[in-house]
Amino acid sequence: MGIIITKQELVIIGCGAGGGTAAQFARKTNRQASITIYEKGSYPQYSKCALPYVISGDIASPDDLIEFSKTWFQKANMDLHLNTIIKDIDVKKKVITGEYSDGSVFEKSYTDLIIATGSVPSIPPIKNIMDKKTLKKQIFNIRTLDDATAILHEIKHVKHATVVGAGLIGMEMADCLVEHKIQVAVVEALDQICPMLDADIVSLLASSIKDYITIFTNHFATEAVFTNDTLKSLIIEQRETKKQQHIPTDLLIIATGTTPETTIAQKAGCKIGKTGGICVNESSLTSQPHIYAVGDCTEYVDFVTQKPVQVGLGSIAVRQGIAAGVNAAGGTYTLPKGFLQTFTSTFFNQEIAAVGPAFSTLKSSEMVNGKYQGSSLPEYFPGGKPILMKIAVALESGSILSAQAIGANAAQRINTYATAMLADMRIDQLKKLETAYAPPIAPTLDTVTLVADIADMKRQRKKK
Secondary structure (H helix, E strand, O other), rough: OOOOOOOOOEEOOOOOOHHHHHHHHHHHHOOOOEEEEEEOOOOOEEEOOOEEEEHHOOOOHHHHOOOOOOOHHHHEEEEEEEOOOOEEEEOOOOOOEEOOOOEEEEEOOOOEEEEEEOOOEEEOOOOOOOOOOOOOOOOEOOOOHHHHHHHHHHHHHHHHEEEEOOHHHHHHHHHHOOOOOOOOEEEEEOOOOOOOOOOOHHHHHHHHOOOOOOEEEOEEEEEEEEEEOOOEEEEEEEEOOEEEEEOOOEEEOOOOOOOEHHHHHHHOOOOOOOOOOOOOOOEOOOOOOOOOEEEEEEEEOOOOOOOOEEEHHHHHHHHHHHHHHHHHHHOOOOOOOOOOOEEEEEEEEEEEEEOOOOOOOOOOOHEEEEEEEEOOOOOOOOOEEEEEEEEEEOOOEEEEEEEEEOOOOOHHHHHHHHHHHHHHOOOHOOOOOOOOEOOEEEEOOOOHHHHHHHHHHHHHHHOO
């Protein structure tokens, strides 16, 4: 005899940024629906993006990162189960099978299902770092609250740390470790740190942080060296020359990206895309009716290129969570026709931000670049801070394709470009933007408009 569903039963697998947000917006949309959340970890929704700042001490305790407690979900009339693993999905019967922490197995019916299983760390082939399927002691990812807690415990005894991977998380972690007076080395297989940024932006960034840490670009981490079960060093190898050297290391952080966790989605027959994520549409709906997916386990399209990209930003996961929660609960919410991929970070007293695809992925023959070094204040007013912006513009249409910034209030200036891109504003319009001016606050013409002016002038000359 089949399970009879008498009312709307919304089930969410995962209570991270995407899953937790989906639950909240489902409840805002439908006050009567039954909402049940299953989370494999020990904590409800918390900020993974803030984990490095627990290490630095900017955030006092790992527990402070929990944004919505189990009690909060209970008060919102949502049933949250922690330490619970979902094993299977029967799409025909619309039933999931799971296992509680005590080993007991259960079934739960659903009318609509949201998959928010996130991602798992990508582990590079470094010899001697694994004990079966677990990283050895003194070696860590930085993906969970438990990771942060373990690193905080270990850090008291550390003099030399190495970070493998020079993306945003890797660089943020390097900065946070330096705050503890630790000597830090960063190892990156590519030819520059922050590979999502253009080379000239990175050059300025790298020169400003070289006194804080040692950077090894074009190097592979090949082997962890232990003495009496204690990590002592890391062997690295230069890509071209194959020359090897030992880096003193008593703490090793692996920050080499993530892989979408799609096991349960594949069991449900959801289509998996080119990047390895679950394919979702503008409603966050998968290829299976009544099954949505959000966050790091998914792929969507890039706003500019319309090519599939793996979702990896918390801001996008939240936006998808809103869409999935509203739609699964009977409302209507549509995502943009692609994500802008707007991001920002700060480390070693440098603020960076960007929107749009990497410049290297765009066709140079179909675009022009504009670059301008400005200041946060008029030249005559003391205390101004430098800001460098670079933008890419389509040659024929004048559409804004990408923008990057380093320096004072980089994020807010990039947000202006994100707004313009979403609104399909052309560069000849943006350059006329009237920005706020007062000598102690902002210059007469902001870097935002001056770099637009440069790009449009180059565009007009090239079109003649």
